[in-house]
Structures are given as C-alpha cells and as structure tokens.
Amino acid sequence: MARLTIITNPTLAPGFALAGVQVIAAESDAVARRALARLLDEGEAGIIALDAPYLASLDYATARRIDELVKPVVVALPVGAHVLPEQRRSRQIAELIRRAIGIRMTFRENEQ
Structure with a gap:
C-alpha cells in the first residue's frame, strides 16, 4: 500500500503526526533534501509532500528526477x-x- 509522507518544519510536524501521517521534521533545506533523496531511493512512498520552500530549494537534477517519476508523486505543501x-x-x-x-x-x- 502506498503511503503519504510529509517533510515539513519542526513547528508543523506534530500536527501532521497527530493526523496519523508519517512525518519527517526538517530543520533546514539541506535536511529536507537528504530526507527526500532517501525516500526516493527507498521507493516505498506513494506521495511525498514537502514544504514549498524546501521543494523550491532542490537542485536541478533532483527536480528533474521528480518530474520523471511516476511514483512517488511529489507535491509542494503551501506554507501559511x-x-x-x-x-x-x-x-x-x-x-x-x-x-x-x-x-x-x-x-x-x-x-x-
């Protein structure tokens, strides 16, 4: 079964966790990029939602990799x-x- 994983800042992480979603609290763009790379390599997530600023900080190669993937679907999580x-x-x-x-x-x- 595909799963939803959220990569967000530590302030919002507890709210998603209370909703029963798998959450990775990322303190910085670099931590978010490493977490995303790990999830992409594992191939278990169905949808990965990460804070829009984290998604915007991705390098070209990673952004292109995401665009070419069928699974997981990677989406920006609007902040605010x-x-x-x-x-x-x-x-x-x-x-x-x-x-x-x-x-x-x-x-x-x-x-x-």
Missing part, C-alpha cells in the same frame, strides 16, 4: 493559511490528480 487563492488551489489540486492518475480534472467555478 492563505498562501494560494481559491482558484489557484483548484488548479493545483487538478494538476496533482493529473500527475497521480493521468486524468485532467476541471472544477466548476462554484465547486469546492
């Missing part, structure tokens, strides 16, 4: 309560679904 406007969140969710299952979804304006 109001990072993305609603319309952009819908597009981001649709893109995650497309990457995960290969089907492009569209949302009506009033659907949430």
Whole structure:
C-alpha cells in the first residue's frame, strides 16, 4: 500500500503526526533534501509532500528526477493559511490528480 509522507518544519510536524501521517521534521533545506533523496531511493512512498520552500530549494537534477517519476508523486505543501487563492488551489489540486492518475480534472467555478 502506498503511503503519504510529509517533510515539513519542526513547528508543523506534530500536527501532521497527530493526523496519523508519517512525518519527517526538517530543520533546514539541506535536511529536507537528504530526507527526500532517501525516500526516493527507498521507493516505498506513494506521495511525498514537502514544504514549498524546501521543494523550491532542490537542485536541478533532483527536480528533474521528480518530474520523471511516476511514483512517488511529489507535491509542494503551501506554507501559511492563505498562501494560494481559491482558484489557484483548484488548479493545483487538478494538476496533482493529473500527475497521480493521468486524468485532467476541471472544477466548476462554484465547486469546492
């Protein structure tokens, strides 16, 4: 069974852990990059979500490796309560679904 793993900062990690998700608390970009590399090498995670700043800090080779992988799906975890406007969140969710299952979804304006 595929599993969800979250790589986030130590402040947010306990909240995800309480939800029952596997969490890696990364104190820095470097720690997050090492944790991500380990998870990619292990090949057990189905979805890896990491804080957007950590994802943005990846080197070109790692970012390209992620883009070429079918599994796991690696996604950015927005930091902060109001990072993305609603319309952009819908597009981001649709893109995650497309990457995960290969089907492009569209949302009506009033659907949430």
